[in-house]
Amino acid sequence: MxxxxxxxxxxxxxxxxxxxxxxxxxxxxxxxxxxxxxxxxxxxxxxxxxxxxxxxxxxxxxxxxxxxxxxxxxxxxxxxxxxxxxxxxxxxxxxxxxxxxxxxxxxxxxxxxxxxxxxxxxxxxxxxxxxxxxxxxxxxxxxxxxxxxxxxxxxxxxxxxxxVGVNRDLVALLLSAAIVGTGKPPLELSVDYAKKRIAFGRPIGAFQAVKHKLVNMALNIELARSLYLRAADDLKLAPMALDYASRIIPNTIRDSIQVHGGIGFTDELDLHLYLRRSVTLSKVYSFNVDELWESYDKSRAREV
Structure with missing residues:
Protein backbone atom coordinates (compact mmCIF):
# COMPACT_ATOMS: atom_id res chain seq x y z
CA MET A 1 0.00 0.00 0.00
CA VAL A 164 -8.51 21.87 -27.71
CA GLY A 165 -9.07 23.04 -24.17
CA VAL A 166 -6.39 21.73 -21.81
CA ASN A 167 -6.55 22.10 -18.03
CA ARG A 168 -2.85 22.62 -17.41
CA ASP A 169 -3.27 22.42 -13.64
CA LEU A 170 -4.74 18.93 -13.96
CA VAL A 171 -1.84 17.97 -16.23
CA ALA A 172 0.58 19.17 -13.56
CA LEU A 173 -1.28 17.36 -10.77
CA LEU A 174 -1.30 14.00 -12.54
CA LEU A 175 2.30 14.34 -13.67
CA SER A 176 3.45 15.12 -10.13
CA ALA A 177 1.60 12.06 -8.83
CA ALA A 178 3.10 9.93 -11.60
CA ILE A 179 6.61 11.08 -10.71
CA VAL A 180 6.04 10.30 -7.04
CA GLY A 181 4.90 6.84 -8.13
CA THR A 182 8.29 6.16 -9.69
CA GLY A 183 10.02 6.88 -6.38
CA LYS A 184 8.17 4.38 -4.22
CA PRO A 185 9.51 1.05 -5.60
CA PRO A 186 13.20 2.13 -5.45
CA LEU A 187 12.71 3.03 -1.78
CA GLU A 188 11.12 -0.35 -1.08
CA LEU A 189 13.89 -2.14 -2.98
CA SER A 190 16.54 -0.20 -1.04
CA VAL A 191 15.02 -0.98 2.36
CA ASP A 192 14.83 -4.67 1.46
CA TYR A 193 18.41 -4.67 0.16
CA ALA A 194 19.70 -2.89 3.27
CA LYS A 195 18.20 -5.65 5.41
CA LYS A 196 19.77 -8.48 3.41
CA ARG A 197 23.16 -7.15 2.27
CA ILE A 198 25.83 -8.11 4.79
CA ALA A 199 29.03 -6.07 5.19
CA PHE A 200 31.54 -6.38 8.01
CA GLY A 201 29.33 -9.03 9.54
CA ARG A 202 26.21 -6.83 9.75
CA PRO A 203 23.31 -5.85 7.44
CA ILE A 204 24.22 -2.54 5.84
CA GLY A 205 20.94 -1.14 7.14
CA ALA A 206 22.47 -1.25 10.61
CA PHE A 207 24.98 1.44 9.66
CA GLN A 208 23.94 4.98 10.51
CA ALA A 209 24.91 6.46 7.12
CA VAL A 210 22.62 4.02 5.30
CA LYS A 211 19.82 4.55 7.81
CA HIS A 212 19.98 8.30 7.31
CA LYS A 213 19.89 7.95 3.54
CA LEU A 214 16.85 5.65 3.65
CA VAL A 215 15.01 7.98 6.03
CA ASN A 216 15.76 10.97 3.82
CA MET A 217 14.49 9.07 0.80
CA ALA A 218 11.23 8.25 2.58
CA LEU A 219 10.83 11.87 3.70
CA ASN A 220 11.43 13.18 0.18
CA ILE A 221 8.77 10.92 -1.26
CA GLU A 222 6.30 11.74 1.50
CA LEU A 223 6.85 15.49 1.10
CA ALA A 224 6.31 15.29 -2.66
CA ARG A 225 3.18 13.24 -2.09
CA SER A 226 1.86 15.64 0.54
CA LEU A 227 2.31 18.54 -1.86
CA TYR A 228 0.38 16.91 -4.70
CA LEU A 229 -2.40 15.92 -2.27
CA ARG A 230 -2.59 19.55 -1.15
CA ALA A 231 -2.63 20.63 -4.78
CA ALA A 232 -5.54 18.28 -5.47
CA ASP A 233 -7.62 20.52 -3.19
CA ASP A 234 -6.21 23.75 -4.63
CA LEU A 235 -5.25 23.15 -8.26
CA LYS A 236 -3.35 26.39 -8.67
CA LEU A 237 -0.65 24.73 -6.53
CA ALA A 238 -0.28 21.80 -8.94
CA PRO A 239 2.57 23.29 -11.01
CA MET A 240 4.54 23.81 -7.80
CA ALA A 241 3.88 20.19 -6.81
CA LEU A 242 5.17 19.13 -10.22
CA ASP A 243 8.25 21.32 -9.90
CA TYR A 244 9.09 19.87 -6.49
CA ALA A 245 8.54 16.25 -7.54
CA SER A 246 10.56 16.80 -10.72
CA ARG A 247 13.56 17.94 -8.71
CA ILE A 248 13.39 15.70 -5.64
CA ILE A 249 12.26 12.29 -6.90
CA PRO A 250 15.01 11.65 -9.49
CA ASN A 251 17.60 12.52 -6.82
CA THR A 252 15.86 10.17 -4.41
CA ILE A 253 16.10 7.35 -6.94
CA ARG A 254 19.79 8.14 -7.41
CA ASP A 255 20.17 7.68 -3.65
CA SER A 256 18.60 4.24 -3.98
CA ILE A 257 21.27 3.37 -6.53
CA GLN A 258 23.95 4.44 -4.04
CA VAL A 259 22.41 2.26 -1.32
CA HIS A 260 22.79 -0.73 -3.66
CA GLY A 261 26.43 0.09 -4.28
CA GLY A 262 28.14 -1.01 -7.48
CA ILE A 263 25.39 -3.41 -8.54
CA GLY A 264 22.93 -0.51 -8.48
CA PHE A 265 24.68 1.00 -11.50
CA THR A 266 24.27 -2.16 -13.59
CA ASP A 267 21.49 -3.18 -15.93
CA GLU A 268 20.87 -6.21 -13.72
CA LEU A 269 18.63 -4.19 -11.39
CA ASP A 270 15.51 -2.22 -12.35
CA LEU A 271 16.46 0.98 -10.53
CA HIS A 272 17.54 2.72 -13.72
CA LEU A 273 14.09 2.06 -15.23
CA TYR A 274 12.48 4.15 -12.50
CA LEU A 275 15.12 6.87 -12.82
CA ARG A 276 14.65 7.11 -16.58
CA ARG A 277 10.88 7.30 -16.23
CA SER A 278 10.95 9.95 -13.50
CA VAL A 279 13.23 12.21 -15.54
CA THR A 280 11.12 11.72 -18.68
CA LEU A 281 7.88 12.53 -16.87
CA SER A 282 9.45 15.72 -15.53
CA LYS A 283 9.98 16.95 -19.11
CA VAL A 284 6.48 16.32 -20.50
CA TYR A 285 4.98 19.66 -19.55
CA SER A 286 6.73 22.90 -18.64
CA PHE A 287 5.60 25.78 -16.45
CA ASN A 288 7.18 29.05 -15.40
CA VAL A 289 7.19 28.09 -11.74
CA ASP A 290 8.90 31.28 -10.53
CA GLU A 291 6.00 33.34 -11.87
CA LEU A 292 3.47 30.96 -10.36
CA TRP A 293 5.11 31.13 -6.93
CA GLU A 294 5.23 34.92 -7.13
CA SER A 295 1.54 35.04 -8.03
CA TYR A 296 0.70 32.64 -5.21
CA ASP A 297 2.68 34.67 -2.66
CA LYS A 298 0.84 37.82 -3.73
CA SER A 299 -2.55 36.13 -3.36
CA ARG A 300 -1.62 34.88 0.12
CA ALA A 301 -0.47 38.37 1.09
CA ARG A 302 -3.86 39.79 0.04
CA GLU A 303 -5.63 37.15 2.17
CA VAL A 304 -3.58 38.16 5.21
Whole structure:
Protein backbone atom coordinates (compact mmCIF):
# COMPACT_ATOMS: atom_id res chain seq x y z
CA MET A 1 0.00 0.00 0.00
CA UNK A 2 1.07 3.59 -0.61
CA UNK A 3 3.14 4.99 2.25
CA UNK A 4 1.30 7.45 4.49
CA UNK A 5 -1.83 7.71 2.36
CA UNK A 6 -4.26 5.23 3.93
CA UNK A 7 -6.30 7.97 5.62
CA UNK A 8 -7.05 9.51 2.23
CA UNK A 9 -8.55 6.36 0.70
CA UNK A 10 -12.29 5.81 0.60
CA UNK A 11 -13.63 2.26 0.44
CA UNK A 12 -14.15 2.37 -3.32
CA UNK A 13 -10.59 3.51 -3.94
CA UNK A 14 -9.19 0.85 -1.61
CA UNK A 15 -10.96 -1.85 -3.60
CA UNK A 16 -9.83 -0.38 -6.92
CA UNK A 17 -6.20 -0.16 -5.81
CA UNK A 18 -6.18 -3.71 -4.47
CA UNK A 19 -7.73 -5.10 -7.65
CA UNK A 20 -5.45 -2.99 -9.83
CA UNK A 21 -2.37 -4.36 -8.08
CA UNK A 22 -3.64 -7.91 -8.61
CA UNK A 23 -4.11 -7.17 -12.31
CA UNK A 24 -0.61 -5.74 -12.71
CA UNK A 25 0.86 -8.72 -10.87
CA UNK A 26 -0.79 -11.02 -13.40
CA UNK A 27 -0.15 -9.23 -16.68
CA UNK A 28 2.81 -6.86 -16.22
CA UNK A 29 6.43 -6.81 -15.08
CA UNK A 30 9.61 -4.84 -15.60
CA UNK A 31 10.79 -7.69 -17.84
CA UNK A 32 7.87 -6.90 -20.16
CA UNK A 33 8.70 -3.19 -19.93
CA UNK A 34 12.22 -3.96 -21.12
CA UNK A 35 10.75 -5.98 -23.97
CA UNK A 36 8.47 -3.08 -24.90
CA UNK A 37 11.43 -0.69 -24.85
CA UNK A 38 13.07 -2.92 -27.45
CA UNK A 39 10.03 -2.76 -29.75
CA UNK A 40 7.75 -5.61 -28.67
CA UNK A 41 4.28 -4.02 -28.92
CA UNK A 42 2.45 -7.27 -28.16
CA UNK A 43 3.02 -6.72 -24.43
CA UNK A 44 1.37 -3.29 -24.70
CA UNK A 45 -1.63 -4.80 -26.51
CA UNK A 46 -2.05 -7.38 -23.75
CA UNK A 47 -1.80 -4.81 -20.96
CA UNK A 48 -4.04 -2.28 -22.72
CA UNK A 49 -6.80 -4.87 -23.19
CA UNK A 50 -6.57 -5.85 -19.52
CA UNK A 51 -6.75 -2.21 -18.36
CA UNK A 52 -9.77 -1.50 -20.59
CA UNK A 53 -11.58 -4.59 -19.30
CA UNK A 54 -10.72 -3.52 -15.76
CA UNK A 55 -12.31 -0.13 -16.42
CA UNK A 56 -9.24 1.90 -15.50
CA UNK A 57 -9.78 4.68 -18.02
CA UNK A 58 -13.51 4.80 -17.23
CA UNK A 59 -12.74 5.44 -13.56
CA UNK A 60 -11.05 8.73 -14.40
CA UNK A 61 -14.23 10.08 -16.08
CA UNK A 62 -15.84 11.23 -12.82
CA UNK A 63 -12.94 10.87 -10.37
CA UNK A 64 -12.22 13.77 -8.05
CA UNK A 65 -8.74 15.27 -8.54
CA UNK A 66 -7.42 13.69 -5.33
CA UNK A 67 -8.66 10.20 -6.20
CA UNK A 68 -7.38 10.56 -9.76
CA UNK A 69 -3.94 11.60 -8.51
CA UNK A 70 -3.71 8.76 -5.97
CA UNK A 71 -4.66 6.23 -8.62
CA UNK A 72 -2.16 7.77 -11.03
CA UNK A 73 0.61 7.34 -8.45
CA UNK A 74 -0.20 3.66 -8.11
CA UNK A 75 -0.42 3.08 -11.88
CA UNK A 76 2.88 4.89 -12.44
CA UNK A 77 4.63 2.89 -9.72
CA UNK A 78 4.08 -0.23 -11.84
CA UNK A 79 5.94 1.31 -14.82
CA UNK A 80 3.48 0.64 -17.64
CA UNK A 81 4.42 1.80 -21.16
CA UNK A 82 4.45 5.58 -21.27
CA UNK A 83 1.41 5.74 -23.57
CA UNK A 84 -0.74 4.50 -20.67
CA UNK A 85 0.33 7.49 -18.55
CA UNK A 86 -0.10 10.07 -21.31
CA UNK A 87 -3.51 8.67 -22.26
CA UNK A 88 -4.81 9.02 -18.71
CA UNK A 89 -3.50 12.59 -18.49
CA UNK A 90 -4.86 13.46 -21.92
CA UNK A 91 -8.28 12.02 -21.09
CA UNK A 92 -8.60 13.85 -17.78
CA UNK A 93 -7.10 17.21 -18.76
CA UNK A 94 -8.67 17.82 -22.19
CA UNK A 95 -12.12 19.15 -22.97
CA UNK A 96 -14.97 17.40 -24.72
CA UNK A 97 -13.34 17.47 -28.15
CA UNK A 98 -12.43 13.76 -27.94
CA UNK A 99 -15.82 12.63 -26.64
CA UNK A 100 -16.42 9.53 -24.53
CA UNK A 101 -13.96 7.42 -26.50
CA UNK A 102 -11.07 8.81 -24.46
CA UNK A 103 -12.48 7.07 -21.38
CA UNK A 104 -13.28 3.82 -23.17
CA UNK A 105 -9.73 2.91 -24.15
CA UNK A 106 -10.51 3.44 -27.82
CA UNK A 107 -7.99 6.27 -28.14
CA UNK A 108 -4.34 6.36 -27.20
CA UNK A 109 -3.31 9.94 -26.43
CA UNK A 110 0.06 11.67 -26.37
CA UNK A 111 0.31 15.05 -24.65
CA UNK A 112 3.08 17.63 -24.42
CA UNK A 113 3.77 21.35 -24.17
CA UNK A 114 6.91 21.26 -26.33
CA UNK A 115 6.51 22.42 -29.94
CA UNK A 116 6.71 19.53 -32.42
CA UNK A 117 7.72 17.03 -29.72
CA UNK A 118 5.58 14.56 -27.80
CA UNK A 119 6.20 11.35 -25.83
CA UNK A 120 4.92 8.09 -27.33
CA UNK A 121 3.36 9.94 -30.26
CA UNK A 122 4.15 7.00 -32.54
CA UNK A 123 1.76 4.85 -30.45
CA UNK A 124 -0.96 7.50 -30.23
CA UNK A 125 -4.19 7.92 -32.16
CA UNK A 126 -4.33 11.59 -31.22
CA UNK A 127 -1.58 14.00 -30.18
CA UNK A 128 -2.09 17.10 -28.03
CA UNK A 129 0.72 19.65 -28.19
CA UNK A 130 -0.08 22.83 -26.31
CA UNK A 131 -3.65 23.60 -27.38
CA UNK A 132 -3.29 21.82 -30.74
CA UNK A 133 -5.22 18.58 -31.19
CA UNK A 134 -3.66 16.53 -33.97
CA UNK A 135 -5.03 13.29 -35.37
CA UNK A 136 -2.54 10.63 -36.33
CA UNK A 137 -3.40 10.81 -40.04
CA UNK A 138 -2.65 14.54 -40.08
CA UNK A 139 0.91 14.20 -38.80
CA UNK A 140 4.23 12.61 -39.59
CA UNK A 141 5.84 11.16 -36.48
CA UNK A 142 9.48 10.19 -36.07
CA UNK A 143 10.36 8.28 -32.88
CA UNK A 144 13.73 9.21 -31.44
CA UNK A 145 16.20 7.23 -29.39
CA UNK A 146 15.39 8.49 -25.91
CA UNK A 147 16.60 8.37 -22.34
CA UNK A 148 13.56 6.19 -21.59
CA UNK A 149 12.65 4.12 -24.63
CA UNK A 150 9.52 2.87 -22.88
CA UNK A 151 8.31 6.47 -23.12
CA UNK A 152 10.03 7.44 -26.32
CA UNK A 153 10.06 11.07 -27.44
CA UNK A 154 8.94 11.70 -31.00
CA UNK A 155 9.31 14.52 -33.47
CA UNK A 156 5.85 15.55 -34.70
CA UNK A 157 5.17 17.55 -37.85
CA UNK A 158 1.48 18.15 -38.50
CA UNK A 159 -0.43 19.45 -41.51
CA UNK A 160 -3.56 20.51 -39.67
CA UNK A 161 -4.90 20.68 -36.15
CA UNK A 162 -7.89 21.89 -34.18
CA UNK A 163 -7.91 23.78 -30.92
CA VAL A 164 -8.51 21.87 -27.71
CA GLY A 165 -9.07 23.04 -24.17
CA VAL A 166 -6.39 21.73 -21.81
CA ASN A 167 -6.55 22.10 -18.03
CA ARG A 168 -2.85 22.62 -17.41
CA ASP A 169 -3.27 22.42 -13.64
CA LEU A 170 -4.74 18.93 -13.96
CA VAL A 171 -1.84 17.97 -16.23
CA ALA A 172 0.58 19.17 -13.56
CA LEU A 173 -1.28 17.36 -10.77
CA LEU A 174 -1.30 14.00 -12.54
CA LEU A 175 2.30 14.34 -13.67
CA SER A 176 3.45 15.12 -10.13
CA ALA A 177 1.60 12.06 -8.83
CA ALA A 178 3.10 9.93 -11.60
CA ILE A 179 6.61 11.08 -10.71
CA VAL A 180 6.04 10.30 -7.04
CA GLY A 181 4.90 6.84 -8.13
CA THR A 182 8.29 6.16 -9.69
CA GLY A 183 10.02 6.88 -6.38
CA LYS A 184 8.17 4.38 -4.22
CA PRO A 185 9.51 1.05 -5.60
CA PRO A 186 13.20 2.13 -5.45
CA LEU A 187 12.71 3.03 -1.78
CA GLU A 188 11.12 -0.35 -1.08
CA LEU A 189 13.89 -2.14 -2.98
CA SER A 190 16.54 -0.20 -1.04
CA VAL A 191 15.02 -0.98 2.36
CA ASP A 192 14.83 -4.67 1.46
CA TYR A 193 18.41 -4.67 0.16
CA ALA A 194 19.70 -2.89 3.27
CA LYS A 195 18.20 -5.65 5.41
CA LYS A 196 19.77 -8.48 3.41
CA ARG A 197 23.16 -7.15 2.27
CA ILE A 198 25.83 -8.11 4.79
CA ALA A 199 29.03 -6.07 5.19
CA PHE A 200 31.54 -6.38 8.01
CA GLY A 201 29.33 -9.03 9.54
CA ARG A 202 26.21 -6.83 9.75
CA PRO A 203 23.31 -5.85 7.44
CA ILE A 204 24.22 -2.54 5.84
CA GLY A 205 20.94 -1.14 7.14
CA ALA A 206 22.47 -1.25 10.61
CA PHE A 207 24.98 1.44 9.66
CA GLN A 208 23.94 4.98 10.51
CA ALA A 209 24.91 6.46 7.12
CA VAL A 210 22.62 4.02 5.30
CA LYS A 211 19.82 4.55 7.81
CA HIS A 212 19.98 8.30 7.31
CA LYS A 213 19.89 7.95 3.54
CA LEU A 214 16.85 5.65 3.65
CA VAL A 215 15.01 7.98 6.03
CA ASN A 216 15.76 10.97 3.82
CA MET A 217 14.49 9.07 0.80
CA ALA A 218 11.23 8.25 2.58
CA LEU A 219 10.83 11.87 3.70
CA ASN A 220 11.43 13.18 0.18
CA ILE A 221 8.77 10.92 -1.26
CA GLU A 222 6.30 11.74 1.50
CA LEU A 223 6.85 15.49 1.10
CA ALA A 224 6.31 15.29 -2.66
CA ARG A 225 3.18 13.24 -2.09
CA SER A 226 1.86 15.64 0.54
CA LEU A 227 2.31 18.54 -1.86
CA TYR A 228 0.38 16.91 -4.70
CA LEU A 229 -2.40 15.92 -2.27
CA ARG A 230 -2.59 19.55 -1.15
CA ALA A 231 -2.63 20.63 -4.78
CA ALA A 232 -5.54 18.28 -5.47
CA ASP A 233 -7.62 20.52 -3.19
CA ASP A 234 -6.21 23.75 -4.63
CA LEU A 235 -5.25 23.15 -8.26
CA LYS A 236 -3.35 26.39 -8.67
CA LEU A 237 -0.65 24.73 -6.53
CA ALA A 238 -0.28 21.80 -8.94
CA PRO A 239 2.57 23.29 -11.01
CA MET A 240 4.54 23.81 -7.80
CA ALA A 241 3.88 20.19 -6.81
CA LEU A 242 5.17 19.13 -10.22
CA ASP A 243 8.25 21.32 -9.90
CA TYR A 244 9.09 19.87 -6.49
CA ALA A 245 8.54 16.25 -7.54
CA SER A 246 10.56 16.80 -10.72
CA ARG A 247 13.56 17.94 -8.71
CA ILE A 248 13.39 15.70 -5.64
CA ILE A 249 12.26 12.29 -6.90
CA PRO A 250 15.01 11.65 -9.49
CA ASN A 251 17.60 12.52 -6.82
CA THR A 252 15.86 10.17 -4.41
CA ILE A 253 16.10 7.35 -6.94
CA ARG A 254 19.79 8.14 -7.41
CA ASP A 255 20.17 7.68 -3.65
CA SER A 256 18.60 4.24 -3.98
CA ILE A 257 21.27 3.37 -6.53
CA GLN A 258 23.95 4.44 -4.04
CA VAL A 259 22.41 2.26 -1.32
CA HIS A 260 22.79 -0.73 -3.66
CA GLY A 261 26.43 0.09 -4.28
CA GLY A 262 28.14 -1.01 -7.48
CA ILE A 263 25.39 -3.41 -8.54
CA GLY A 264 22.93 -0.51 -8.48
CA PHE A 265 24.68 1.00 -11.50
CA THR A 266 24.27 -2.16 -13.59
CA ASP A 267 21.49 -3.18 -15.93
CA GLU A 268 20.87 -6.21 -13.72
CA LEU A 269 18.63 -4.19 -11.39
CA ASP A 270 15.51 -2.22 -12.35
CA LEU A 271 16.46 0.98 -10.53
CA HIS A 272 17.54 2.72 -13.72
CA LEU A 273 14.09 2.06 -15.23
CA TYR A 274 12.48 4.15 -12.50
CA LEU A 275 15.12 6.87 -12.82
CA ARG A 276 14.65 7.11 -16.58
CA ARG A 277 10.88 7.30 -16.23
CA SER A 278 10.95 9.95 -13.50
CA VAL A 279 13.23 12.21 -15.54
CA THR A 280 11.12 11.72 -18.68
CA LEU A 281 7.88 12.53 -16.87
CA SER A 282 9.45 15.72 -15.53
CA LYS A 283 9.98 16.95 -19.11
CA VAL A 284 6.48 16.32 -20.50
CA TYR A 285 4.98 19.66 -19.55
CA SER A 286 6.73 22.90 -18.64
CA PHE A 287 5.60 25.78 -16.45
CA ASN A 288 7.18 29.05 -15.40
CA VAL A 289 7.19 28.09 -11.74
CA ASP A 290 8.90 31.28 -10.53
CA GLU A 291 6.00 33.34 -11.87
CA LEU A 292 3.47 30.96 -10.36
CA TRP A 293 5.11 31.13 -6.93
CA GLU A 294 5.23 34.92 -7.13
CA SER A 295 1.54 35.04 -8.03
CA TYR A 296 0.70 32.64 -5.21
CA ASP A 297 2.68 34.67 -2.66
CA LYS A 298 0.84 37.82 -3.73
CA SER A 299 -2.55 36.13 -3.36
CA ARG A 300 -1.62 34.88 0.12
CA ALA A 301 -0.47 38.37 1.09
CA ARG A 302 -3.86 39.79 0.04
CA GLU A 303 -5.63 37.15 2.17
CA VAL A 304 -3.58 38.16 5.21
Missing amino acids: IIGIKDYLNEELKIILNNLNELFNKVWSTAKLRSYSEGDTSVLDELWKALVNFGLFEFFRDAKPRDAAILMEEVSSRLPPGIVITTIIGAVATGNELGDEKYEGKLKISISSTANMAPEAHRADVIVIGDNLIWKDDASVKPLNSFDNSMRWCQVNFRRSTK
